[in-house]
Amino acid sequence: MSSTGTAKDATRTKEGAAKAAARRRAPADAPAPAPSALGKVERPDGPHGSLVVLALLRRKQSPNQIFEAIARAHRPIAHFRMAGDHVYIVSDPQLVTDVFLTHARDVMKGRGLQAARPLLGNGLLTSEGEFHLRQRRLAQPAFHKQRIATYAEQMVTEAVRHEGGWTDGGHVDMVEEMTSLTFAIVGRTLFGTDLTGDARTFGDTLEELMNGFGQLSAIGNERIVRALPKGRHLLSRVEDLDAVVQRIIDEHRADVANGIDRHDLLSWMIQARDDEAAATYGTSMSDEQLRDEVMTFVLAGHETTAMALSWAWWLLASNPDIAGRLHDELARVLDDGVGGLRAPSYEDISSLPYTYAVMAETIRMYPPAWIMGRRLLTDLRVGDWDLPSGSIVLGSPWILHRDERFWGDATTFRPERWVDADGAFDESAPGVPRGAWIPFGFGNRRCIGEQFAWTEAVLVLATLAAKWQPELVPGTVVQTQAAVTLRPRNGLPMTLRRHTDAPHV
Ligand code: HEM
Secondary structure, eight states: OSSSSHHHHHHHHHHHHHHHHHHSSTTTOOOOOOOOOOOOOOOOOOOHHHHHHHHHHHOOSSSHHHHHHHHHHSSSSSEEEETTHHHHHOOHHHHHHHIIIIIIGGGEEEEHHHHTTTHTTHHHHHOOHHHHHHHHHHHHGGGGGHHHHHHHHHHHHHHHHHHOOOTTTEEEEEEHHHHHHHHHHHHHHHHHHOOGGGGOOOOOOOHHHHHHHHHHHOOHHHHHHHHHHHHHHHHHHHHHHHHHHHHHHHHHHHHTTTTOOSSSHHHHHHHHHHHHHHTTSSSSHHHHHHHHHHHHHHHHHHHHHHHHHHHHHHHHHHHHHHHHHHHHHHHHHOOOOSBBBOOHHHGGGGGGHHHHHHHHHHHHHHSSOOOOEESSSSSSSTEEEEEEETTTEEOHHHHHHTTTTTSSSTSSOOOGGGGGGGBBBBBTTOOOOOOSOOTOOOOGSSTTTHHHHHHHHHOOOOOOOTTTOOOETOOOOOOEEESEEEEEETEEEEEBBOOSSOOOO
């Protein structure tokens, strides 16, 4: 929707921005840090906060590189001030596990996700405490193993449909390709909806919002964000996405009203809102809550996997030997016996250890959720330090997955490290300590879509890499851009090349 134009549009934009701003406020029952009983404490070394904020705002280096440099210089805990907060980057696997898992009840989500509240509201990623657990239980059936197996077919169907638009020698931006594909998949599987027409609007707006809110979270203060023209602009952009989400909800409502149950995530949530399921879950789900959950699943359900697949294409293009080995596996497993290749299925996944390993190694080196933050609800002893209640603790898959103390050749793309002596994919094969491999987070805040993501990434890569070996356009410099997810800074311009042994059907 245009934010200029008629007076009606202007009013709607104002209302939308106001709603988004209201969403930013944490709910009344949200936990709050207890007052610290520590008094004056000694703090670990670290850079001056203003230098960190300046570096983040100047964007010469990406935040993942800035934080990595700070963590390496001040292991195992670095400290700096940012927008009134004491921030600690913890870079030891055991200490990260202590804070994020052992003390999960003593922490709440950190400032990055709080900054994205105008977009995500109080959905599963951002909600807290009992309310979060209730919403998580409600969503869980959509992620049971049997459901994932049924989604697998839809994932492959969407990948094949997408590939139908590719031509040999054609130029694409692989980030856009993977984003529109995973967006279509999440629409089809979780919401039974065709979102292909909305991919572009959603993708562009989302990128702007993620970058914008990411930057503004360095400022932190809600009033300042709202006072800045950029902050107000971002709030009004949320409205464009709201329109798509509202359409998905309206379509489902109409079906539920007509007695049609689509047996998908949203239908369950609507029923939990509307009927006796409300009794099971305590209170019914408000309209606004429904909107927050749909927005959260649309966002969390496609952006991360799209980035994992995008990075995989780049790493494969940069490592032709590995791409060749991947293709050998796919050509062997998907051989249809009559000189062609068939589409992969859920049952094939266990026969595709190398494909799995390529995705694991990609996620190790380029973890889409590159950082996790928590605010302490109470004073906490972390290693040799007392951290006062209210402090922010950051744990970063980007930093831990690239730590040479645990990962040999940490900056080398080596899928073989994930394959055990029997040739099977094994997540424990690298033999790293607990907390050094954390792409999907911890405990009751661990990614609910983890199995969905593995299944989708492996099947999409298998479907496409069986026939295609895209090449990076020469001269392209690929750099990371870390906002809420880790993205290639200027996209990934690639030339599509069809494998000579891939049939043209
Ligand atoms: C490669 C793909 C993915 C990665 C790397 C990833 C990573 C993560 C991480 C690290 C968290 C925890 C964040 C924290 O503790 O602050 C998380 C949470 C979450 N993820 Fe994913 N994710 C992926 C795919 C997905 C998919 C496909 C879905 C849904 C279909 C999804 C839905 C969610 C949701 C709803 C949460 C919040 C869970 C809760 O707090 O209860 N994610 N994800």
